[in-house]
Amino acid sequence: MKYHTRSVKGRAREANHDCAGAVCEGDIGLFVIADGTSKPGSGQLAECFVQGVLAACQVHLSQKTAEAGHDAVELVLRRVLAELHPVLFASQTGSMCYLVGVVAHGKLTLAYEGDCSCGVVAPTGSIAWVTAPHCLANWMRDRSHRELAQDPARNRVTRCLKAGRTPAPEFVYQRLSTSERLVFVTDGFWAELTDAQQISLLEAPDCEFGVVDDDVTWIDVRL
Structure with missing residues (x-):
């Protein structure tokens, strides 16, 4: 399992509010991506979240748990997120x-x-995107990422991590082939870049591209 990650600050903020991290050990790969909102402190929150999840999952996510399947992994992720939440917002x-x-x-x-x-x-x-964004523009959960990218209401997220609200993640499960390639991204990647720009960056991840308003972050994973 190999991966490459990159984060590019957009024009809209003075600091990058995105953060990404990954750990691969044996047959297990853990990938975390976070996008802080415009609220004060959100960039630091995203960074601390990524660090916290990586550290906690390495403690709780064993080879035996991963072999047990989706349900066992989901229990670990729920536990990690629930335990990390009060620590973060302290x-x-x-x-x-x-x-x-x-x-x-x-x-x-x-x-x-x-x-x-x-x-x-x-x-x-x-x-081929496998997750449906939680945003006002997708309240019926029936629109493609390209359609959502054209709707300003996509910027109004309907679910997020914040103080006073227990984490309530949506879970998605996917079977993978041995030669699969995955990409984990913030909305700056899927919404502000064209399909051609996305393809170009996956082919040459360190190449230059026209900076957009939002921060652009991705993790490219090859099994």
Whole structure:
């Protein structure tokens, strides 16, 4: 399992509010991506969240648990998020969207709130998204990412991590082939970049591209 991650600050803020991290050990891959909102402290919150999830999952997510399947992994992620929440907001402010993905033994388990997304990358570079963004523009949960990108209401997220609200992630499960390629992204990637720009960055992740308003962050994973 190999991965590449990159985060580029957008024009709208003085600091990057995105954060991403990953750990691969044996047959288990853990991938975390977070997107802080415009509320004060949200960028720092995203960074602390990623660090906290990576550290906690390495303690709780064993090889035996991963082999047990989606239900066992979901229990671990629920526990990690519930225990991390009061620790985070004891010292942090703001709010954020997040997505946590666990890849193990041909299975992908996703936990997310907000508009961070995960997709399967085809050999052509096109992306089939497997998560539905939690935003006002997608209240019926029937619109594609490209359709949502054109609707200003996509910026009003309907679920996120914040103080005073217990984490309530949506879970998605996906079977994977041995040659699968995945991408974990913030909405700056899927909504503000064109399909052609997305494909170009997956082909050459360190290349230059026209900076957009939002921060753009992604993790490219090859099994």
